[in-house]
Amino acid sequence: MPNPSDLHISVQGLSKKFSRSLKKSFLYGAQDILRGIIRIPGSTTLRTSEFWALQDINFKLYKGQTLGLVGLNGSGKTTLLRIISNILAPTQGTLTVHGRIAPMLALGAGFKPALSGYENIFLNLSLLGVPYQIIRNQLPSIVDFADIDDALHAPLGTYSSGMKSRLGFACAIHTNPQILVIDEVLAVGDSRFRMKCRNHMNILRKAGTSMLIVSHSAITLEALCDECLYLKKGQLIAQGKPSEILEKYEEDALAPLHDATSPPTNKAGSHALIQLLDVIPIQGESLKKVPHWTSGLQGSLLIHTRSQAALTNVSISVMLFDASQPGAPLLYFTSSRDLGWLTILAGEHTIHLTLPIVRLVTGNYRLKISLSQGPKRDLLDSIDDIKIAVRGPRAHSCLYLQERTWRLPDDIVSTPVLNDEPRETDFDDTDDVP
Amino acid sequence: MLWQVFTESLDIAYQACQGARSYLTKVYFEREAIVLSQLYETLISTLVRFASCFIFILFLGKISLGGTLIVAASFACAIALGLGIGLLLLPMLLLFSDTYNLLRLFTSYGLFITSAFYAPNPDTGGIFNSLIQHNPLSYIMTSAREAAAGTSLDNLPALAIISGASLLTIIGGRALLNLSIPIIIERMLLGGR
Numbered sequence: 001m002p003n004p005s006d007l008h009i010s011v012q013g014l015s016k017k018f019s020r021s022l023k024k025s026f027l028y029g030a031q032d033i034l035r036g037i038i039r040i041p042g043s044t045t046l047r048t049s050e051f052w053a054l055q056d057i058n059f060k061l062y063k064g065q066t067l068g069l070v071g072l073n074g075s076g077k078t079t080l081l082r083i084i085s086n087i088l089a090p091t092q093g094t095l096t097v098h099g100r101i102a103p104m105l106a107l108g109a110g111f112k113p114a115l116s117g118y119e120n121i122f123l124n125l126s127l128l129g130v131p132y133q134i135i136r137n138q139l140p141s142i143v144d145f146a147d148i149d150d151a152l153h154a155p156l157g158t159y160s161s162g163m164k165s166r167l168g169f170a171c172a173i174h175t176n177p178q179i180l181v182i183d184e185v186l187a188v189g190d191s192r193f194r195m196k197c198r199n200h201m202n203i204l205r206k207a208g209t210s211m212l213i214v215s216h217s218a219i220t221l222e223a224l225c226d227e228c229l230y231l232k233k234g235q236l237i238a239q240g241k242p243s244e245i246l247e248k249y250e251e252d253a254l255a256p257l258h259d260a261t262s263p264p265t266n267k268a269g270s271h272a273l274i275q276l277l278d279v280i281p282i283q284g285e286s287l288k289k290v291p292h293w294t295s296g297l298q299g300s301l302l303i304h305t306r307s308q309a310a311l312t313n314v315s316i317s318v319m320l321f322d323a324s325q326p327g328a329p330l331l332y333f334t335s336s337r338d339l340g341w342l343t344i345l346a347g348e349h350t351i352h353l354t355l356p357i358v359r360l361v362t363g364n365y366r367l368k369i370s371l372s373q374g375p376k377r378d379l380l381d382s383i384d385d386i387k388i389a390v391r392g393p394r395a396h397s398c399l400y401l402q403e404r405t406w407r408l409p410d411d412i413v414s415t416p417v418l419n420d421e422p423r424e425t426d427f428d429d430t431d432d433v434p
Numbered sequence: 435m436l437w438q439v440f441t442e443s444l445d446i447a448y449q450a451c452q453g454a455r456s457y458l459t460k461v462y463f464e465r466e467a468i469v470l471s472q473l474y475e476t477l478i479s480t481l482v483r484f485a486s487c488f489i490f491i492l493f494l495g496k497i498s499l500g501g502t503l504i505v506a507a508s509f510a511c512a513i514a515l516g517l518g519i520g521l522l523l524l525p526m527l528l529l530f531s532d533t534y535n536l537l538r539l540f541t542s543y544g545l546f547i548t549s550a551f552y553a554p555n556p557d558t559g560g561i562f563n564s565l566i567q568h569n570p571l572s573y574i575m576t577s578a579r580e581a582a583a584g585t586s587l588d589n590l591p592a593l594a595i596i597s598g599a600s601l602l603t604i605i606g607g608r609a610l611l612n613l614s615i616p617i618i619i620e621r622m623l624l625g626g627r
Contacts, residue, residue: 022624026529029621033525033614086462088623089616101462109460127463 006063007098008179008210009084014057014093016079016234021049044092053079054234057093061179066211068221068242070249071231077214080231081105081181084212099178099210102128106183107168113157117148117167120156124171138174145196146170166193173200180204180211216324218246218363219398250389253324253364295392295401299358303351303369307344313374314342318353322399323364323387330360330399359400360390435487436512436575437550439480441541443516446472447524447611448534451618458615459622465615466608473517484509491582504581504590508574511593514600515570521607525614529621549575570596 019025028050032042046052054076061067069077082088083095085103110127111120121142125135143152146166151159159167173180180201201224205211215221221228221242228245230238232252238245293299303316315336319329335342370382392401408414450472451458458465484506491497491505520527527534545551547565554567566572573592580589 018620018624025621025624029529029617030526032617033610036613036617037610087459087616088620103461106460110454110457127457127461127467129463 002060002062002065007060007096008063008065009059009061009098009212010094010096011057011059011084012094012096014054014080014083014090014095015044015052016054016076016083016088017046017050017091018053018079019047019050024049042091052234054083054090054231057231057236059229059236059239061210061212063178063210064205064208065227066205066213066225068225068228068245069212069214069231070216070221070228070245072253074233075231076234077231078105078183081183081212081214085181097179100129100175101179101181102172102175102177104169104172104180104182107165107172109168111156111164111168114155116153116155117143117146117159117163118152120167121171124168125175128171128175130175134176142167142170142174145174145200147193162190162193169197173197173204177204177209180209182211182213182215184214184216218250218324221246247362250362250364291387292389292391293355293358293360295358295361295390297358297392299355301353301367301369303353304348305344305351305371306348307346310343310345311373311380312341312343314344314380315372315377316342316351316353317368317370317372319368319370320360320388321366321368323366329368330365358390359402361399361401362391364389435483436508436578437545437548437571439476439483439509440512440516440571440574441544442476442479443513444520444523444537444541446476446517447520447607448527451524451528455622458619465611469517469521469611473513476513480509480513496584497582498584501581501584504593505578507593507597508578508581511574511597511600512571514604515574515596518600518603518607521611522603524607524611525618528618548572549579570599 019028024047028043028047035042057080059067069080071077079088081103082105083090084097085101085105086097087103087105108120108124110124112123115123118139121139122132122135125138126132130138143149146163146169148159148163148167151163156164156167201211211224213221213224225242227239228242229236230245230249238248301318315334317334318331320331321327321329365388366384367386367388368382368384369386371380372378373380447469450468453472454468458468487505488497488502497505523533523537527537547562548569549566549572552562552566554563554572556567573589573596577589577593
């Protein structure tokens with residue numbers, strides 16, 4: 001049972017409503033200000049065009065604890081962080097904050113491009129409430145952390161986006177915060193800087209800084225968080241261990257994926273020389289009507305094509321992306337590399353692609369299949385946005401499952417890891433966690 | 435010159451919020467800070483105006499220390515009155531841009547209902563005359579004029595009352611700013627003003 005004196009954030013019955021109509025929102029805004037002036041409590045019922053962005057949220061954040069917030073887009077995560085950061089006022093409920101908050105909702109808020117990095121450090125930290133003398137004392141550490149020694153006195157407008165993010169991050173964590181509120185800004189800078197951030201955040205956590213993190217990255221959340229909160233349509237529907245909450249979240253994320261993509265369409269149209277008619281990922285039964293593969297088992301794709309005439313030098317490309325975040329493909333293979341050029345005769349064909357063992361971890365993915373011709377890869381047709389789920393055992397902090405065998409010498413012994421051991425060990429082991 | 439100082443002060447709170455909207459929606463800080471920073475800018479430009487005005491008065495004739503202080507107080511009073519009214523109007527100006535356009539219209543032609551152009555005569559009637567006579571800006575302008583010319587200081591008590599009232603509007607405006615700013619920020623996030 002945590003000590004009540006260690007309570008950093010207490011959220012009780014918190015609700016927030018917004019208006020979908022821009023015009024009405026200004027009118028309601030004026031009404032609310034008038035109500036405030038004559039000390040009448042604000043309207044707690046929904047007026048025309050209003051909706052609940054957050055409804056009856058309850059949770060507590062204790063010293064040194066890290067809470068993750070997950071939910072689909074529009075579920076109210078950022079609104080909740082803005083209320084906790086005191087940027088927005090709640091419509092109902094109470095929010096109690098004990099300690100200085102460093103909001104990392106947008107790094108470098110308030111930076112002026114015409115001012116130098118040096119001047120922007122003072123500007124940004126002053127905005128975050130740090131006294132002048134403390135900024136002066138912290139300055140060498142901030143400059144060193146952001147790694148901008150050479151460009152310190154150059155205008156911020158000449159900085160690269162990575163340098164600006166690094167400077168913003170360095171400023172935010174040098175405010176001596178008791179509470180860090182982080183909204184998907186962890187993946188800044190290069191790998192060296194991310195490692196530095198990770199180590200500094202570990203130092204803050206060990207010193208008792210509590211964190212509230214919004215991220216779509218299951219790896220980040222599992223590595224960093226003690227607990228996760230799952231927001232759905234503005235309501236807190238689950239709170240618990242990160243692995244359990246993320247599993248529930250990924251299950252729920254399947255349904256909208258399916259609705260949004262039925263059916264995926266090809267780009268070329270029916271007049272093309274060759275068409276991709278359909279792509280079906282197969283592996284047993286589907287999960288909530290979305291095709292799925294199982295980690296560690298075989299996975300297949302059926303690719304249906306229709307060709308108006310015989311075509312030579314054809315290649316089929318398959319790309320697989322993480323559906324939850326943009327980025328490079330996790331898998332990419334082409335028939336030209338595996339088999340050489342294909343000659344496809346006129347008529348309909350079904351091509352069967354088999355992955356003997358699916359090594360992807362549990363998650364939602366997006367497939368893109370394209371047909372191209374010749375060494376210049378002239379695009380003949382493509383189908384994007386084919387959703388596929390992968391299910392199986394959860395793997396901590398990695399993208400792939402890899403079979404492995406350890407062989408220890410006789411003088412090294414191993415003991416089982418208990419579940420309630422500090423999570424710093426997990427975090428320290430993940431070198432690429434941002 | 436006093437009218438210019440007043441209209442610039444009227445704009446302080448609005449310009450401060452518009453200039454800071456990019457970070458008002460991202461980070462929490464004491465919101466009075468942005469108004470204060472804009473006020474400093476206005477104070478500097480007012481100081482330059484006051485200095486040029488003072489040199490001009492010295493060029494035309496002598497001015498006593500008391501007179502100088504009253505002219506300075508008139509400038510300060512014009513700033514305080516403008517800032518106070520600007521703060522009180524701020525929520526409406528930020529929520530409805532038409533209100534701001536109306537204010538701009540007023541500041542373009544409002545000079546004509548002050549004593550800058552027509553000296554009010556208490557002995558004659560008429561709406562326009564009484565409008566000018568009871569305009570607080572007229573009292574401020576007349577006090578500065580009388581102090582600079584070294585004539586009788588009849589409007590001094592009125593200047594003191596207006597200064598007090600201006601401070602009260604600033605206090606009220608500040609309370610209104612703190613009350614309304616979360617609601618205004620919410621609208622800024624919606625993509626409005």
